Amino acid sequence: MSDLKNPGEGIDFGLFLDCVHCGLCTSACPTYTELGDENDGPRGRVYLMRQVAEGRLGLDARIRKHLDLCLDCRACETACPSGVHYGRLIEPFRLAVEEAEHQRSVVKRYDWFRQLVLFRLFPYANRIRLAMTPVRWLQRLGIYGWMERLGLFKLVPGRLGHMVTLVGPLVDQGPKLPKFLPAKGRRRARVAFFVGCVAEAMFRHTHWATLRVLQENGCDVLIPEGQGCCGAIHFHAGSSDGARKLADANVAAFDLAEIDAVIVNHGGCGAMLKEYGLHWHDDLQPARRRFAEKVKDINEFLDQLGLVPPSGRIEATATYHDACHLGHAQKVREAPRRLLAQIPGLALRELPETEICCGSAGTYNLNQPAMAQRLMRRKLENILKTGAQIVLASNAGCLLQIGREVRQRRAPLVVLHPMDLLDMSYRDAKPAIASTPARR
């Protein structure tokens, strides 16, 4: 292995030194909480990466296993008093490991699953929609629910099976998004909307809700053409180049001069967009940084703008789950709560262990299904403890993951994005909640 580049080489060593080894982060880490092994906790992972970077340890299969099990949920960043930028350690480290393997070419670059599903399918909304057609047909025919309950999808092999079960029931997604939507009433801001891939294919209805909420709040909304996937899936699966190309396409698609903010409504995409300026050191870096500075999560943006209070009553109990890439990576925690609190009639209950990942974590649930499943179970237990009828999350991955668990366990819960609910309140619509709350 001596001819290989050390995966820690490109990492600023100072980032390792920020860690003073106090151990306060351990209990915030989902994998440590589940397994109790320091190797599966943030302090241990930083230590392992540092050992490799310093050349004291070679990167063996065991170390890889512990690093691969990391969700990159960044709960450790929230817990760390010392300000360790954990994401800026694990992400480049993983990328370098992937690249080293590629060089060695003993292992195939990416297995079939990543090649096909992650790289050929995911970045393209239209392809995802096409790929879902068989599932959608089963749903139209009314047999999907039965198949799911009977566990028939378990017969679909491995990770593909996991993906099939993530597809939610049919909802009216609404028409294709337009290029522009005008503000209602006095104009307070002019923004551009980031559409994304999975979000567009599976949550277009939430996009519509978000756009209507923006209009209600006096925003002109542009939906620029030429934008695409944020690149997070590539980046986290170890393809830095692929991610950079997508990033640059997005940077080129938005004309920053004519807008106040780039609005994104899913935490995972938002975190990626906000970090465009950090990942690649080339001529385009300043442009990426300028773009990143304009990016605002929808919750954050509306909270700063000052929400026009909605008036439609929603008599229900709800709980809000902090999506990792919104709460930990973007540190947007209070804003969604403050927005939801303004919906008349809505009782918001705090979710125990809200800071612990639901196991979705980008494509983690596809690559580490066992741990993802453990975390999902834990999450649902906590949700049920609140007695909520509605569970809210501001990220596609969480919505899919929680949604599947809710369906499989037949829990009487409605899973929504905060914008879905706000939009209902503006339109005086009601969510389809079960009459009895899910108290246990």
Next chain:
Amino acid sequence: MIATATIPLLRELRRRLGAENVLGAPSELVVYECDGFTIEKNRPDAVVFPRSTEQVSEVVKLCARYGASIVPRGAGTSLAGGCLPVGGGVVVMLTRMKRILTIDLRNRMAVVEAGVPNLELSRALAGSGFHFAPDPSSQTASTIGGNVATNAGGPHTLKYGVTLNHVLGLEAVLADGSVLQIGPVPDPAGLDLLGVLVGSEGTLAIVTKVWVRLTPNPEDYRTLRAIFTSVDDATNAISDIIAAGILPAAMELMDQGIIAAVEEAYRFGFPLDAKAIAVIEVDGPAAGLDEQERRVETICRRWNAREVLRAADPRQRELLWKCRKMAVGAVGRLSPSYCIQDGVVPRTRLPHILRRIAEIGAKHRVRIVNVAHAGDGNVHPILLFDERDRDEVARVLEAGREVLAECIASGGSVTAEHGIGVEKLDFMSRLFAPADLKAMRRLREAFDPAGRLNPGKLLPSECGASAQT
């Protein structure tokens, strides 16, 4: 332990506990070579994760058979190297024994396994009107077993006492693998084994289960922060508050250096030009609190406090405590490494010791910042350094020793709550008379004749040598 003996021991451990509960590969052992104290490191030969008291007992018996030493470990937040595997051996992790077994509000008691994080219990008690009083700053992570083993304290120790005051009973595995249960109902006959085991830093037994006392929440609080223009004024005010017969629940001090780190981490809005901030909490029946608050404020003003402010709401109070409790960790923002001391002096000597700490820092060209459980006279000078700078490390060690010597000279001690571990071994012979040390050594021998439980900690060996590095 000789390496060749490790292989059969590992095989046996795997057979009994299952391979997923045993680590033996060097690349997986390396993270267990130190804890919150990183100056000394040593890799263990194995790490095991028992899931029950019976399994702990089995591990202990196996280690006895193979002559391996045992290092119990909870969250590994020890600041004194309590989890350092001196000479190798088997690290026994309690982190997979983390069930809260019973919460019995009527008897004001909870039963927990040793690996339950302190905060986990507090969370489980939320809304019950009770809490577990020991609140070390590491409480988000540190385990109740670890708290017991180190007799941990925290800001609220001032009024509510240390961990020992909140432990009703223990289940522990002794060096021969037998299981001991003490309490939970006190029995005046017999020796006070609880007092012996609490704070024994894993050298007498492995704690597996703890019966803890639950304390009713106070009816109300007032949490104040007083901003001072000199450290002297702050420490004098703190002394005077106690002298006036007021017993606050907590009385904490942060100096200017710490305030900068904490402010960067949590943006509370502390004035960065303040030389010291005292966080003072009074609690109890709501009726007397306004009066207590007024008296505290008057004393602070008498010592030139620039401002005395009350936490506006529960949220602000929570953030204030978070700032104070995370202060030590936040120091990572000031320098790559730090070494935190745990000196304690009679409260009236606080102004003196803090002045001396500043002088010692200047003399050795070491930057020192301070937090203190000031009400208890417990100072935590934090010495900042870069571990890659050998010369600086040497100066830090020297300055640290001098600070602690000054604590002893001021009629105090070298640890209030972090324990002796390996870090403070050298001081034991200065703190205790030879006869005292001998008695302790004999007690330890009675519990662990072969000396395999956490060797090289707490008590210096007969010849006075400290742990190997």
